[in-house]
Amino acid sequence: MQVPAPFTYERAGSVDEALSLLGRYGPEARLVAGGHSLIPMMKLRLARPEALIDINGLAELDYIRVDGDHLAIGALTRHASVLDSPVLREHYRIFAEAERVIADPLVRNRGTVGGSLCQADPSEDLSAVFAALRGEVVVRSASGTRRVALREFHVGPYETAVGDGEILVEVRVPIRTSVGSAYEKVERRAGDWSIAAVGAFVVLDGDVISDVGIGITAVGAEHFTCQAAEELLLGSSVQDALVETAAATCAAACNPSVDQRGPEDYKRHLVSVLASRALHRSISAARGEVA
Amino acid sequence: MTATETPAAQTPATDSPARETLTSPAGNPLGFGRMLRKEDVRFVRGQGHYVDDLVLPGMLHGAILRSSYAHARIVSIDTSAAEAHPKVKAVITGKILETLKLAWMPSLSGDVVAVLATDKVRFQGQEVAFVIAEDEYSARDALELIEVEYEPLPAVVDARRALDSDAPVIRDDLEGRTDNHIYDWEAGDAAACDEVFANAPVVVAQDIIYPRVHPAPMETCGTVAHMDKVTGKLTVWTTTQAPHAHRTVYALVAGLPEHKIQVISPDIGGGFGNKVGIYPGYVLAIVGSIVTGVPVKWMEDRSENLMSTSFARDYHMHGEIASTRDGKILGLRVNVLADHGAFNGVAQPTKFPAGFFHVFTGSYDYPAAHCKVTAVYTNKALGGVAYACSFRITEAVYLVERMVDCLAFELGMDPAALRMKNLLRPEQFPYTSPTGWEYDSGEYPRALAEAMRIAGYDELRAEQSRRREDAKKPGADPAALLMGVGVSFFTEAVGAGPRKHMDILGLGMADGCELRLHPTGKAQLRLSVQTQGQGHETTFAQIVSHVIGIPPEDIEVIHGDTDNTPFGLGTYGSRSTPVSGAAAAVAAQRIKEKARVIAAAALECSVDDLEWEHGRWFVKGDPSQGKTIAEIAMAAHSSLELPEGVEGHLDASVVYNPPNLTYPFGAYICVVDVDPQTGAVKVRRFIAVDDCGPRINPMIVEGQVHGGLADGVGMALMEVIAFDSDGNNLGGSFMDYLLPTSMECPSWELGETVTPSPHHPIGVKGVGESATVGSPPAVVNAVLDALQIRAADMPFTPAATWRALQGRPLRPDLAIE
């Protein structure tokens, strides 16, 4: 059995209590949500928090709802709820398409949206989804709440804008109309992390791309996106060649590391294939074509 | 005890149809047929009892400090801080073991293995120190308190560089060692083969890697050892596929008296060869118990299992196949470079250093064959044979089935047609292969035809041509899937084995069995083999039921405890049914014959007047006058007067020495779809026709085949343990070492043909590894067929497939660069 280093354990009954526990235990304390990232790291002793603050009791953070012109997702919402959510499905298919290929049902039943984003694994799928959709996160501390754009949220691998004594409480995504979205991922096996994955949404005004977002994960894309490709597409009318150029731009802009998932040339190539597919399917969906 | 020389089959190989319809009061077949597994009652309720479930009073917990380097000299080890940990009872190092003469133990292949490293570490994950503490958490905490100073050395990672003159010498512990060479071994007639090749119209050569994979059983390896100081008895609960062999090895290695050693193998969560050998952790638990005087448990974690226990395969093969222009195969030869890791710890019959690899001529009829195997040390975990491979037949079948496909590719022939043309014909059996194997029985063309029928082979090829034509049309979708059809045909050689040829460390590979009928007609069957999930408790009860007609639910199968079962070499290499199953059948036959004598006494008639049917001896011509086995069992224990020389009771004890191996075979067809842009491979269909003789419990056989096919998909598409240039293991967790899931497996399409073994008492052959042996080449052949390229090495991960398509294939055994 792999066993973690010694730690103390506290269970928070409310966000306020979690915040005060974070204050009490200081920077060596860690929140635990689904535990599907943190606990494996603790068992390998790569993470050694002195105190674990369990936030699984915070039902107040488990929700998916429409909040004005935004979709609001509570930090403790499980992957499985995101996968099954009719509200999310109605607005963005990218959620269900991404969730279907995140880990496996066991992980999805426990792992949370907040945990996924805060883990900030360079291969996290939801980071690409929210980056594509230009979401923002709501962070609370003892002194109040602040909002951070998802594209500014990741400070580095495994590092986010969430500071000591802060909790991510919500993720928000603007609601768009005439929108189509899609997620494309290639993995070595069901349940494995992406070799590369690309998500996109496209808003069409007639034949003109009036809004577009691209999210890319697992290949070192800056802020999990490719702004240059988005700019190329924005305001243009839909053309296959343009989509291919945008996809190639994504491939050129990313910075894949070489590992057993694949060599660099393959990963770059894969990004262009997946970007092209995600964009094409988003466009079809925006046109109301059934994929 | 002497072995029974087994004459020709004593019962007909297959049952009469009438017999099969008989069922027991519980609704189970009386003999062969489908029934739910008896053992599953406890497993599905979570009531199995595994080594790690065992808790003994005062039990301590051990944990192993492992090397982070692949190759390094140990400068010093400081255990003082660990010893000062309040819950630590002892810290054992190689130095301490040296004083006990236990720092090294013999391997199963004539080498020695470090129990704890003394001079050097030779692979990443090697055992360096052992901590014994009050609980497993403290034991692991204390590992971090041990300070080891290493002097790193360059590592030998690429087997192809192991024999370079400037390669660091890994085994400088062995006297006079100046290189990393372990052995050269060959089989077949080299000169005759060379001549055939020199004159052959077509010769195709191909380099093929069967990369290192791991058995990865669900339950990792572990031991609880209890040395009772008062009685002097050592009890070892351990994850082993061969409890009796382990007992004898402990006696030989540690000098412990064998009658004071009891090895208990409780429920085992999968073996696949991983639990044949003896690991340092087992020895350390025993030493720990001797040192502390209380029971010590050691249970490895997943990464330890993947990084330090026996791997499988790691064969670098150079094959050459010769044929006529119209595809009549003339010969096959192969040079193998075998990567054995840092110690030669291969578990296999001792006289066969390369296992049964020389059965590589496969299922085809040609005269010329030769193989040469060169084994080398590298800075990797030890092992060499494990993982459902029938002692290297996996590699052998992979070689021949890939070479036949390479030949088909070069000749432009259909791979099924090429196989059909060369398969051994039924009238050639028993067939002696060019490397000396005697195949017992086979009807190969029938099995291949059946697989092609189920697959709809011609339609598949037609669909493929259609798709290929479409892809050439202007405006064709560049993402259109590439369809591939792969064929493989395998012959297995299982049931090791005849004592005169096969032993492990001098222990002949015969197996004992005891069958005891209680007075009320219920039975206990004691086996030397050990189930790890194969369903022995059901299958063996059915074997006895088949012979003496009592219900399988009335037969308790006892195994896995050396104090309560007869000696034998255990379960691996698909040997249980061929060897132990034969022993059980012979024991039951002896009971049946003794029952006849007792029935005659009870019925006051001559044995010659008795006839047998449905578990009952009755008087010829008067079926109302008879005795069931249960009635006879009671009579056997009663005051009934028995004829001169007939002892009472109704039991039998047998040692079965198999006259030959059994040779199951099969034809497999795999259909894949490959995304040419991403390289993702999807197995669309898999057709498996297996012939293992009559099926005792068809459901269990199908389960074995299903598992093996999933294994094959795993090896072909994702499983591999690669190493980076420093010797770091890149497959040390289930995030890195990928096992297939149901998502990668199609709904298997199974078929069967039945060719009984002529020498097995009930005609059956082994089947446990058939699918693992036969399926990888079918999947690989299908992928390569889809890509329309001759060769590339598995596993076909998306990256590997795409790179193969680009003509720049990846080396699977090394880190991707």
Ligand SMILES: Cc1cc2nc3c(=O)[nH]c(=O)nc-3n(C[C@H](O)[C@H](O)[C@H](O)COP(=O)(O)OP(=O)(O)OC[C@H]3O[C@@H](n4cnc5c(N)ncnc54)[C@H](O)[C@@H]3O)c2cc1C
């Ligand atoms: C086998 C397996 C396969 C996986 N495959 C994939 C995959 O394919 N794609 C993918 O994207 N992910 C994958 N994952 C990761 C999985 O999605 C994440 O583990 C999970 O979603 C993280 O969420 P969690 O709730 O489990 O986080 P935890 O493990 O509980 O926490 C992760 C980190 O986030 C912090 N944290 C948690 N909640 C908050 C909060 N509200 N505010 C501030 N900090 C917080 C914790 O302190 C910790 O540092 C896989 C995981 C496993 C085990």
